[in-house]
Amino acid sequence: MSQNRIMRDHIRALLKKDARPDGRGFLDYRTCLSVEYGVSPKTAEGSARVRIGKTDVIAGIKLGLATPYPDQQDQGTIMVGAELTPFSNKNFEMGPPSIASIELARVVDRGIRESGAIDLKKLCVKAGEQVWQVFIDIYPINDDGNLRDAASLAALAALKDTLFPTLDKKTGMVDYYTKTKTKLPLNDEPLEITVIKIGDTFLVDPTLEEEEYLDARITVALLKDGTICGMQKGGTEALSTEDISQMVKIAGDTVKTLRKVL
Protein backbone atom coordinates (compact mmCIF):
# COMPACT_ATOMS: atom_id res chain seq x y z
CA MET A 1 0.00 0.00 0.00
CA SER A 2 1.47 3.29 -0.99
CA GLN A 3 1.27 6.12 1.49
CA ASN A 4 0.01 9.36 0.15
CA ARG A 5 1.74 12.26 1.88
CA ILE A 6 -1.11 14.69 1.45
CA MET A 7 -3.60 12.26 2.96
CA ARG A 8 -1.21 11.42 5.76
CA ASP A 9 -0.72 15.07 6.67
CA HIS A 10 -4.44 15.69 6.38
CA ILE A 11 -5.29 12.89 8.82
CA ARG A 12 -2.63 14.02 11.27
CA ALA A 13 -3.84 17.60 11.12
CA LEU A 14 -7.42 16.46 11.71
CA LEU A 15 -6.45 14.35 14.72
CA LYS A 16 -4.60 17.33 16.22
CA LYS A 17 -7.85 19.25 16.02
CA ASP A 18 -9.55 16.45 17.99
CA ALA A 19 -11.44 15.25 14.93
CA ARG A 20 -11.56 11.97 13.08
CA PRO A 21 -12.15 11.63 9.31
CA ASP A 22 -15.60 10.05 9.83
CA GLY A 23 -16.56 12.29 12.77
CA ARG A 24 -16.28 9.65 15.49
CA GLY A 25 -14.62 10.14 18.86
CA PHE A 26 -11.17 8.59 19.14
CA LEU A 27 -12.36 5.79 21.39
CA ASP A 28 -15.72 5.21 19.73
CA TYR A 29 -16.47 2.00 17.91
CA ARG A 30 -18.51 2.31 14.73
CA THR A 31 -22.15 2.16 15.77
CA CYS A 32 -23.17 -0.12 12.93
CA LEU A 33 -21.97 -3.28 14.67
CA SER A 34 -23.71 -6.62 14.29
CA VAL A 35 -23.31 -10.38 14.52
CA GLU A 36 -25.36 -12.78 12.43
CA TYR A 37 -25.21 -16.48 13.29
CA GLY A 38 -25.50 -19.41 10.89
CA VAL A 39 -24.61 -17.89 7.52
CA SER A 40 -23.67 -21.30 6.17
CA PRO A 41 -25.96 -23.50 8.26
CA LYS A 42 -26.07 -26.54 6.01
CA THR A 43 -22.42 -27.16 5.32
CA ALA A 44 -20.51 -25.54 8.17
CA GLU A 45 -20.67 -26.90 11.72
CA GLY A 46 -20.85 -23.29 12.85
CA SER A 47 -20.72 -19.94 11.09
CA ALA A 48 -21.17 -16.24 11.69
CA ARG A 49 -20.96 -12.92 9.96
CA VAL A 50 -19.75 -9.74 11.59
CA ARG A 51 -20.31 -6.26 10.30
CA ILE A 52 -18.46 -3.28 11.72
CA GLY A 53 -19.50 -0.28 9.66
CA LYS A 54 -18.74 -1.32 6.10
CA THR A 55 -16.30 -4.00 7.19
CA ASP A 56 -17.91 -7.38 6.69
CA VAL A 57 -16.33 -10.71 7.67
CA ILE A 58 -17.61 -14.28 7.70
CA ALA A 59 -16.10 -17.10 9.69
CA GLY A 60 -16.94 -20.77 9.54
CA ILE A 61 -16.08 -23.86 11.54
CA LYS A 62 -15.50 -27.33 10.17
CA LEU A 63 -14.84 -30.29 12.45
CA GLY A 64 -12.88 -33.29 11.31
CA LEU A 65 -11.22 -36.32 12.81
CA ALA A 66 -7.46 -36.51 13.01
CA THR A 67 -4.68 -38.23 14.90
CA PRO A 68 -3.49 -36.18 17.88
CA TYR A 69 -0.05 -34.60 18.18
CA PRO A 70 2.45 -36.98 19.82
CA ASP A 71 2.91 -34.65 22.82
CA GLN A 72 -0.82 -34.05 23.33
CA GLN A 73 -2.33 -37.46 22.85
CA ASP A 74 -5.61 -36.72 24.60
CA GLN A 75 -6.32 -33.30 23.09
CA GLY A 76 -8.07 -32.05 20.03
CA THR A 77 -6.38 -29.58 17.70
CA ILE A 78 -7.18 -26.13 16.33
CA MET A 79 -6.31 -24.58 13.00
CA VAL A 80 -7.09 -21.03 11.96
CA GLY A 81 -6.94 -19.84 8.37
CA ALA A 82 -7.67 -16.51 6.72
CA GLU A 83 -7.89 -15.63 3.07
CA LEU A 84 -7.26 -12.04 2.05
CA THR A 85 -8.12 -11.88 -1.64
CA PRO A 86 -9.04 -8.94 -3.91
CA PHE A 87 -12.65 -10.02 -3.27
CA SER A 88 -12.73 -7.76 -0.21
CA ASN A 89 -9.99 -5.19 -0.89
CA LYS A 90 -8.55 -4.16 -4.24
CA ASN A 91 -5.03 -4.02 -2.85
CA PHE A 92 -4.94 -7.67 -1.79
CA GLU A 93 -3.42 -10.10 -4.25
CA MET A 94 -4.18 -13.60 -5.43
CA GLY A 95 -1.66 -16.35 -4.96
CA PRO A 96 -0.14 -18.07 -1.97
CA PRO A 97 -1.20 -16.74 1.45
CA SER A 98 0.18 -13.24 1.95
CA ILE A 99 2.07 -12.26 5.09
CA ALA A 100 -0.93 -10.13 6.12
CA SER A 101 -3.32 -13.09 5.94
CA ILE A 102 -0.90 -15.29 7.86
CA GLU A 103 -0.54 -12.67 10.59
CA LEU A 104 -4.31 -12.21 10.80
CA ALA A 105 -4.90 -15.95 11.13
CA ARG A 106 -2.13 -16.37 13.67
CA VAL A 107 -3.29 -13.49 15.85
CA VAL A 108 -6.85 -14.86 15.91
CA ASP A 109 -5.39 -18.31 16.60
CA ARG A 110 -3.35 -16.96 19.54
CA GLY A 111 -6.36 -15.45 21.25
CA ILE A 112 -8.32 -18.68 21.04
CA ARG A 113 -5.48 -21.11 21.70
CA GLU A 114 -3.70 -19.37 24.56
CA SER A 115 -6.93 -18.58 26.38
CA GLY A 116 -7.77 -22.26 26.46
CA ALA A 117 -11.20 -21.17 25.33
CA ILE A 118 -11.84 -24.45 23.58
CA ASP A 119 -11.70 -27.38 25.99
CA LEU A 120 -9.35 -29.50 23.89
CA LYS A 121 -9.50 -32.47 26.29
CA LYS A 122 -13.20 -32.79 25.56
CA LEU A 123 -12.37 -33.10 21.86
CA CYS A 124 -10.60 -36.40 22.45
CA VAL A 125 -12.40 -39.37 20.90
CA LYS A 126 -9.79 -42.01 21.69
CA ALA A 127 -6.52 -40.97 23.30
CA GLY A 128 -3.54 -41.41 21.03
CA GLU A 129 -5.69 -42.38 18.08
CA GLN A 130 -8.52 -40.05 17.24
CA VAL A 131 -9.38 -36.48 18.19
CA TRP A 132 -11.56 -33.75 16.77
CA GLN A 133 -9.81 -31.09 14.75
CA VAL A 134 -11.38 -27.63 14.78
CA PHE A 135 -10.87 -25.64 11.58
CA ILE A 136 -11.66 -21.96 11.89
CA ASP A 137 -11.62 -20.17 8.55
CA ILE A 138 -12.02 -16.46 8.04
CA TYR A 139 -13.20 -14.82 4.84
CA PRO A 140 -13.49 -11.03 4.64
CA ILE A 141 -16.33 -9.93 2.35
CA ASN A 142 -15.58 -6.23 2.49
CA ASP A 143 -12.56 -4.59 4.07
CA ASP A 144 -13.10 -1.14 5.47
CA GLY A 145 -10.53 -1.46 8.20
CA ASN A 146 -10.19 -3.31 11.49
CA LEU A 147 -10.34 -6.80 10.00
CA ARG A 148 -8.53 -8.02 13.13
CA ASP A 149 -11.32 -7.23 15.59
CA ALA A 150 -13.95 -8.33 13.09
CA ALA A 151 -12.19 -11.64 12.44
CA SER A 152 -11.78 -12.40 16.13
CA LEU A 153 -15.41 -11.56 16.84
CA ALA A 154 -16.60 -13.64 13.86
CA ALA A 155 -14.43 -16.58 14.90
CA LEU A 156 -15.79 -16.55 18.45
CA ALA A 157 -19.38 -16.18 17.23
CA ALA A 158 -18.89 -19.09 14.83
CA LEU A 159 -17.45 -21.23 17.64
CA LYS A 160 -20.50 -20.45 19.75
CA ASP A 161 -22.72 -21.45 16.83
CA THR A 162 -20.98 -24.81 16.39
CA LEU A 163 -22.72 -28.16 16.79
CA PHE A 164 -20.98 -31.50 16.44
CA PRO A 165 -21.84 -33.74 13.49
CA THR A 166 -22.82 -37.33 14.25
CA LEU A 167 -19.95 -39.72 14.81
CA ASP A 168 -20.48 -43.43 14.28
CA LYS A 169 -18.17 -44.84 16.94
CA LYS A 170 -18.15 -48.32 15.39
CA THR A 171 -17.05 -47.33 11.91
CA GLY A 172 -15.31 -44.12 12.92
CA MET A 173 -17.17 -42.27 10.16
CA VAL A 174 -18.60 -38.78 10.50
CA ASP A 175 -22.10 -38.07 9.23
CA TYR A 176 -21.93 -34.38 8.39
CA TYR A 177 -25.57 -34.26 7.30
CA THR A 178 -26.91 -35.00 10.76
CA LYS A 179 -25.87 -32.55 13.41
CA THR A 180 -26.10 -33.47 17.07
CA LYS A 181 -27.28 -31.05 19.72
CA THR A 182 -23.87 -30.99 21.38
CA LYS A 183 -22.18 -27.62 21.33
CA LEU A 184 -18.47 -27.10 21.15
CA PRO A 185 -17.09 -27.10 24.74
CA LEU A 186 -16.07 -23.49 25.43
CA ASN A 187 -14.41 -22.37 28.67
CA ASP A 188 -14.17 -18.69 27.94
CA GLU A 189 -14.79 -16.08 25.28
CA PRO A 190 -11.60 -14.44 24.02
CA LEU A 191 -12.05 -11.28 21.97
CA GLU A 192 -9.44 -9.11 20.35
CA ILE A 193 -9.31 -5.34 20.33
CA THR A 194 -6.87 -3.38 18.23
CA VAL A 195 -5.74 0.07 19.32
CA ILE A 196 -3.74 2.12 16.85
CA LYS A 197 -1.48 5.10 17.32
CA ILE A 198 -1.17 7.92 14.81
CA GLY A 199 1.11 10.73 15.96
CA ASP A 200 0.23 11.13 19.65
CA THR A 201 -3.33 9.92 19.26
CA PHE A 202 -4.78 6.54 20.18
CA LEU A 203 -7.73 5.29 18.13
CA VAL A 204 -9.94 2.23 18.29
CA ASP A 205 -11.76 0.55 15.41
CA PRO A 206 -9.70 2.17 12.64
CA THR A 207 -11.14 2.50 9.17
CA LEU A 208 -9.09 1.41 6.16
CA GLU A 209 -7.98 5.01 5.68
CA GLU A 210 -6.73 5.35 9.25
CA GLU A 211 -5.08 1.92 9.18
CA GLU A 212 -3.07 2.92 6.17
CA TYR A 213 -1.46 5.82 8.00
CA LEU A 214 -0.93 4.28 11.43
CA ASP A 215 2.41 4.47 13.19
CA ALA A 216 1.85 1.54 15.51
CA ARG A 217 -0.89 -0.81 16.54
CA ILE A 218 -1.47 -3.29 19.31
CA THR A 219 -3.96 -6.10 19.24
CA VAL A 220 -4.94 -7.35 22.70
CA ALA A 221 -6.83 -10.58 23.26
CA LEU A 222 -9.00 -10.41 26.38
CA LEU A 223 -11.01 -12.91 28.35
CA LYS A 224 -14.41 -12.30 29.95
CA ASP A 225 -12.83 -11.33 33.29
CA GLY A 226 -10.38 -8.91 31.67
CA THR A 227 -7.36 -11.22 31.69
CA ILE A 228 -5.03 -10.68 28.75
CA CYS A 229 -4.40 -13.86 26.76
CA GLY A 230 -2.52 -12.65 23.72
CA MET A 231 -0.94 -9.60 22.19
CA GLN A 232 0.61 -8.49 18.95
CA LYS A 233 2.31 -5.23 18.11
CA GLY A 234 2.39 -4.01 14.54
CA GLY A 235 3.44 -0.92 12.67
CA THR A 236 6.85 0.60 12.19
CA GLU A 237 7.05 3.05 15.10
CA ALA A 238 8.31 2.15 18.56
CA LEU A 239 6.09 2.49 21.63
CA SER A 240 6.90 3.50 25.20
CA THR A 241 5.79 1.37 28.12
CA GLU A 242 3.34 4.15 29.06
CA ASP A 243 1.88 3.96 25.56
CA ILE A 244 1.41 0.23 25.89
CA SER A 245 -0.28 0.44 29.30
CA GLN A 246 -2.62 3.06 27.99
CA MET A 247 -3.44 1.08 24.85
CA VAL A 248 -4.12 -2.07 26.88
CA LYS A 249 -6.42 -0.09 29.16
CA ILE A 250 -8.30 1.31 26.16
CA ALA A 251 -8.67 -2.22 24.78
CA GLY A 252 -10.07 -3.40 28.11
CA ASP A 253 -12.69 -0.67 28.08
CA THR A 254 -13.58 -1.14 24.43
CA VAL A 255 -14.08 -4.91 24.57
CA LYS A 256 -17.31 -4.36 26.53
CA THR A 257 -18.90 -2.85 23.42
CA LEU A 258 -18.16 -6.00 21.47
CA ARG A 259 -19.41 -8.37 24.16
CA LYS A 260 -22.81 -6.70 24.01
CA VAL A 261 -23.46 -7.85 20.43
CA LEU A 262 -22.49 -11.49 20.99
Next chain:
Amino acid sequence: MSKIKRAEGRAVDGLRPMEAKVGVVPSADGSAMFKIGKTIAIASVRGPRKLHPKFLQNPEQGRLRCFYNMVSFSGSGDRVRPGPNRRTKEINLVMESALAPALNLKQFPNCAIDVFINLVQTDAGTRCAAITAAAMALADAGFEMKDMVAAVAVGMSGGNVIADLDYIEDSAEDGVDIPIAMMPNEGKITLLQLDGKIAPKSLDEALKLAKVVCKKIYDVQRKALADHYTIADEPTKKVTKKATKKAKKEAKK
Protein backbone atom coordinates in the same frame (compact mmCIF):
# COMPACT_ATOMS: atom_id res chain seq x y z
CA MET B 1 -44.07 -35.11 -18.54
CA SER B 2 -44.74 -37.72 -15.93
CA LYS B 3 -45.08 -36.72 -12.33
CA ILE B 4 -42.07 -37.47 -10.23
CA LYS B 5 -41.21 -36.81 -6.66
CA ARG B 6 -38.57 -34.18 -6.03
CA ALA B 7 -37.48 -32.73 -2.71
CA GLU B 8 -39.80 -30.05 -1.31
CA GLY B 9 -42.47 -30.94 -3.88
CA ARG B 10 -40.64 -29.39 -6.79
CA ALA B 11 -41.99 -29.78 -10.33
CA VAL B 12 -39.63 -31.18 -12.96
CA ASP B 13 -39.10 -27.70 -14.34
CA GLY B 14 -39.21 -26.06 -10.91
CA LEU B 15 -36.29 -24.04 -9.61
CA ARG B 16 -35.27 -23.96 -5.98
CA PRO B 17 -36.20 -20.72 -4.17
CA MET B 18 -34.00 -17.89 -5.38
CA GLU B 19 -32.73 -14.72 -3.77
CA ALA B 20 -30.62 -12.05 -5.41
CA LYS B 21 -29.06 -8.85 -4.15
CA VAL B 22 -26.81 -6.31 -5.80
CA GLY B 23 -24.17 -4.12 -4.14
CA VAL B 24 -23.24 -6.47 -1.30
CA VAL B 25 -19.53 -5.55 -1.32
CA PRO B 26 -19.35 -1.76 -0.93
CA SER B 27 -15.67 -1.45 -1.82
CA ALA B 28 -15.99 -3.43 -5.06
CA ASP B 29 -16.63 -1.86 -8.47
CA GLY B 30 -19.63 -4.15 -8.74
CA SER B 31 -20.99 -6.97 -6.61
CA ALA B 32 -23.92 -9.32 -6.20
CA MET B 33 -25.20 -12.22 -4.17
CA PHE B 34 -27.21 -15.05 -5.70
CA LYS B 35 -28.80 -17.79 -3.66
CA ILE B 36 -30.58 -20.78 -5.17
CA GLY B 37 -31.78 -23.37 -2.69
CA LYS B 38 -28.88 -23.88 -0.32
CA THR B 39 -26.21 -22.75 -2.76
CA ILE B 40 -24.98 -19.22 -2.04
CA ALA B 41 -22.61 -17.33 -4.37
CA ILE B 42 -21.21 -13.84 -3.80
CA ALA B 43 -19.40 -12.07 -6.64
CA SER B 44 -17.12 -9.06 -6.40
CA VAL B 45 -15.80 -7.26 -9.51
CA ARG B 46 -12.53 -5.31 -9.59
CA GLY B 47 -11.68 -3.39 -12.71
CA PRO B 48 -11.11 -2.49 -15.43
CA ARG B 49 -7.56 -2.09 -14.14
CA LYS B 50 -4.09 -2.53 -15.62
CA LEU B 51 -3.28 -6.16 -16.19
CA HIS B 52 -0.16 -7.47 -14.50
CA PRO B 53 2.22 -9.09 -15.35
CA LYS B 54 2.67 -6.86 -18.36
CA PHE B 55 3.33 -9.58 -20.93
CA LEU B 56 -0.26 -10.73 -20.50
CA GLN B 57 -1.58 -7.35 -21.65
CA ASN B 58 -3.35 -7.29 -24.98
CA PRO B 59 -3.52 -3.93 -26.79
CA GLU B 60 -6.47 -5.22 -28.82
CA GLN B 61 -8.79 -6.02 -25.95
CA GLY B 62 -9.16 -6.42 -22.22
CA ARG B 63 -9.15 -9.71 -20.42
CA LEU B 64 -11.89 -11.09 -18.24
CA ARG B 65 -10.62 -13.24 -15.37
CA CYS B 66 -12.78 -15.27 -13.03
CA PHE B 67 -11.70 -16.61 -9.66
CA TYR B 68 -14.12 -19.23 -8.39
CA ASN B 69 -13.56 -20.11 -4.75
CA MET B 70 -15.40 -22.52 -2.49
CA VAL B 71 -14.86 -21.30 1.06
CA SER B 72 -13.44 -24.01 3.28
CA PHE B 73 -16.70 -24.61 5.16
CA SER B 74 -18.97 -24.58 2.11
CA GLY B 75 -18.80 -28.28 1.24
CA SER B 76 -21.03 -30.95 2.64
CA GLY B 77 -18.57 -33.33 4.21
CA ASP B 78 -14.94 -32.65 5.01
CA ARG B 79 -13.39 -29.20 5.03
CA VAL B 80 -12.52 -27.97 1.54
CA ARG B 81 -8.81 -27.28 1.27
CA PRO B 82 -8.25 -23.63 0.38
CA GLY B 83 -6.40 -22.65 -2.77
CA PRO B 84 -6.90 -23.41 -6.44
CA ASN B 85 -7.11 -26.98 -7.68
CA ARG B 86 -7.72 -28.51 -11.10
CA ARG B 87 -11.46 -28.29 -10.70
CA THR B 88 -11.53 -24.59 -9.82
CA LYS B 89 -9.11 -23.78 -12.63
CA GLU B 90 -11.41 -25.41 -15.16
CA ILE B 91 -14.42 -23.63 -13.67
CA ASN B 92 -12.58 -20.30 -13.94
CA LEU B 93 -11.96 -21.01 -17.61
CA VAL B 94 -15.54 -21.96 -18.47
CA MET B 95 -16.89 -19.04 -16.46
CA GLU B 96 -14.71 -16.62 -18.40
CA SER B 97 -15.98 -17.95 -21.71
CA ALA B 98 -19.55 -17.96 -20.40
CA LEU B 99 -19.44 -14.27 -19.45
CA ALA B 100 -17.11 -12.75 -22.06
CA PRO B 101 -19.63 -12.89 -24.96
CA ALA B 102 -21.88 -10.46 -23.07
CA LEU B 103 -19.12 -7.89 -22.63
CA ASN B 104 -17.37 -5.59 -25.06
CA LEU B 105 -13.78 -6.27 -24.06
CA LYS B 106 -12.42 -4.19 -26.96
CA GLN B 107 -13.21 -1.14 -24.83
CA PHE B 108 -10.49 -2.04 -22.35
CA PRO B 109 -7.12 -2.61 -24.05
CA ASN B 110 -4.33 -3.81 -21.75
CA CYS B 111 -6.77 -4.13 -18.88
CA ALA B 112 -8.11 -6.88 -16.69
CA ILE B 113 -11.63 -7.20 -15.40
CA ASP B 114 -11.46 -9.51 -12.42
CA VAL B 115 -14.45 -11.31 -10.98
CA PHE B 116 -14.01 -12.98 -7.61
CA ILE B 117 -16.68 -15.44 -6.57
CA ASN B 118 -16.95 -16.93 -3.12
CA LEU B 119 -19.26 -19.87 -2.56
CA VAL B 120 -20.39 -19.61 1.05
CA GLN B 121 -22.51 -22.76 1.02
CA THR B 122 -22.97 -25.34 -1.72
CA ASP B 123 -25.63 -27.84 -2.74
CA ALA B 124 -24.87 -28.49 -6.45
CA GLY B 125 -25.17 -25.97 -9.24
CA THR B 126 -22.29 -23.88 -7.92
CA ARG B 127 -20.74 -22.86 -11.23
CA CYS B 128 -24.17 -21.79 -12.50
CA ALA B 129 -24.89 -19.78 -9.36
CA ALA B 130 -21.41 -18.27 -9.66
CA ILE B 131 -22.03 -17.20 -13.27
CA THR B 132 -25.45 -15.79 -12.41
CA ALA B 133 -23.98 -13.75 -9.54
CA ALA B 134 -20.97 -12.69 -11.61
CA ALA B 135 -23.17 -11.40 -14.46
CA MET B 136 -25.16 -9.27 -12.02
CA ALA B 137 -21.96 -7.95 -10.46
CA LEU B 138 -20.63 -6.98 -13.91
CA ALA B 139 -23.87 -5.14 -14.64
CA ASP B 140 -23.62 -3.46 -11.24
CA ALA B 141 -20.09 -2.35 -12.12
CA GLY B 142 -21.60 -0.48 -15.05
CA PHE B 143 -20.11 -2.45 -17.93
CA GLU B 144 -21.82 -2.16 -21.26
CA MET B 145 -23.39 -5.55 -21.80
CA LYS B 146 -25.03 -7.03 -24.86
CA ASP B 147 -27.21 -9.16 -22.69
CA MET B 148 -27.42 -10.60 -19.19
CA VAL B 149 -26.04 -14.07 -18.56
CA ALA B 150 -28.21 -16.47 -16.60
CA ALA B 151 -27.07 -19.97 -15.76
CA VAL B 152 -28.69 -23.15 -14.51
CA ALA B 153 -28.00 -26.85 -14.55
CA VAL B 154 -30.55 -28.99 -16.31
CA GLY B 155 -30.27 -32.74 -16.58
CA MET B 156 -31.81 -36.06 -15.81
CA SER B 157 -32.43 -37.98 -12.66
CA GLY B 158 -34.73 -40.95 -12.21
CA GLY B 159 -35.37 -40.98 -15.98
CA ASN B 160 -36.86 -37.50 -16.08
CA VAL B 161 -35.56 -34.34 -17.63
CA ILE B 162 -35.36 -31.86 -14.77
CA ALA B 163 -34.13 -28.37 -14.05
CA ASP B 164 -31.78 -27.13 -11.33
CA LEU B 165 -30.49 -30.37 -9.87
CA ASP B 166 -29.71 -30.48 -6.18
CA TYR B 167 -26.85 -32.51 -4.77
CA ILE B 168 -28.88 -35.70 -4.31
CA GLU B 169 -30.22 -35.60 -7.87
CA ASP B 170 -26.84 -34.66 -9.28
CA SER B 171 -25.03 -37.49 -7.53
CA ALA B 172 -27.68 -40.14 -8.25
CA GLU B 173 -26.38 -43.11 -10.20
CA ASP B 174 -28.34 -42.22 -13.35
CA GLY B 175 -27.90 -38.48 -12.79
CA VAL B 176 -26.99 -36.34 -15.78
CA ASP B 177 -25.74 -32.85 -15.07
CA ILE B 178 -25.79 -30.25 -17.85
CA PRO B 179 -24.69 -26.82 -16.65
CA ILE B 180 -25.85 -24.19 -19.12
CA ALA B 181 -25.40 -20.44 -19.30
CA MET B 182 -27.48 -18.37 -21.67
CA MET B 183 -27.88 -14.85 -22.86
CA PRO B 184 -31.63 -14.88 -22.28
CA ASN B 185 -32.66 -12.21 -24.80
CA GLU B 186 -30.47 -13.47 -27.59
CA GLY B 187 -31.29 -17.07 -26.71
CA LYS B 188 -27.66 -18.06 -27.14
CA ILE B 189 -25.73 -20.55 -25.04
CA THR B 190 -22.36 -19.50 -23.63
CA LEU B 191 -21.67 -22.40 -21.28
CA LEU B 192 -22.38 -26.01 -21.97
CA GLN B 193 -21.01 -28.99 -20.13
CA LEU B 194 -22.40 -32.45 -19.69
CA ASP B 195 -21.66 -35.15 -17.15
CA GLY B 196 -23.45 -38.45 -17.51
CA LYS B 197 -25.23 -40.57 -20.10
CA ILE B 198 -28.12 -39.15 -22.10
CA ALA B 199 -29.99 -39.92 -25.36
CA PRO B 200 -29.82 -37.21 -28.04
CA LYS B 201 -33.59 -36.78 -27.83
CA SER B 202 -33.47 -36.10 -24.09
CA LEU B 203 -30.67 -33.63 -24.63
CA ASP B 204 -32.90 -31.63 -26.99
CA GLU B 205 -35.60 -31.68 -24.35
CA ALA B 206 -33.13 -30.56 -21.69
CA LEU B 207 -31.88 -27.67 -23.84
CA LYS B 208 -35.45 -26.52 -24.41
CA LEU B 209 -36.08 -26.64 -20.70
CA ALA B 210 -32.88 -24.67 -20.05
CA LYS B 211 -34.15 -21.88 -22.26
CA VAL B 212 -37.36 -21.58 -20.24
CA VAL B 213 -35.77 -21.71 -16.80
CA CYS B 214 -32.92 -19.34 -17.68
CA LYS B 215 -35.60 -16.73 -18.40
CA LYS B 216 -36.89 -17.19 -14.84
CA ILE B 217 -33.42 -16.67 -13.43
CA TYR B 218 -33.02 -13.64 -15.68
CA ASP B 219 -36.20 -12.15 -14.19
CA VAL B 220 -34.69 -12.50 -10.70
CA GLN B 221 -31.43 -10.88 -11.86
CA ARG B 222 -33.25 -7.99 -13.49
CA LYS B 223 -35.42 -7.40 -10.46
CA ALA B 224 -32.42 -7.34 -8.14
CA LEU B 225 -30.64 -4.81 -10.36
CA ALA B 226 -33.76 -2.71 -10.77
CA ASP B 227 -34.43 -2.73 -7.02
CA HIS B 228 -30.89 -1.59 -6.32
CA TYR B 229 -31.04 1.33 -8.73
CA THR B 230 -34.60 2.46 -8.22
CA ILE B 231 -35.23 5.34 -5.89
CA ALA B 232 -37.92 4.30 -3.45
CA ASP B 233 -40.35 7.14 -4.23
CA GLU B 234 -40.44 6.56 -7.96
CA PRO B 235 -42.93 4.16 -9.54
CA THR B 236 -41.19 0.83 -9.83
CA LYS B 237 -43.33 -0.56 -12.65
CA LYS B 238 -41.16 -0.30 -15.70
CA VAL B 239 -37.46 -0.26 -15.20
CA THR B 240 -35.64 -0.56 -18.48
CA LYS B 241 -31.96 -1.17 -18.79
CA LYS B 242 -31.49 2.46 -19.74
CA ALA B 243 -33.22 3.59 -16.58
CA THR B 244 -31.01 1.29 -14.57
CA LYS B 245 -27.91 2.81 -16.11
CA LYS B 246 -29.19 6.30 -15.59
CA ALA B 247 -29.92 5.64 -11.94
CA LYS B 248 -26.44 4.25 -11.51
CA LYS B 249 -24.91 7.37 -13.06
CA GLU B 250 -26.90 9.55 -10.74
CA ALA B 251 -25.96 7.48 -7.73
CA LYS B 252 -22.31 7.97 -8.66
CA LYS B 253 -22.72 11.76 -8.78
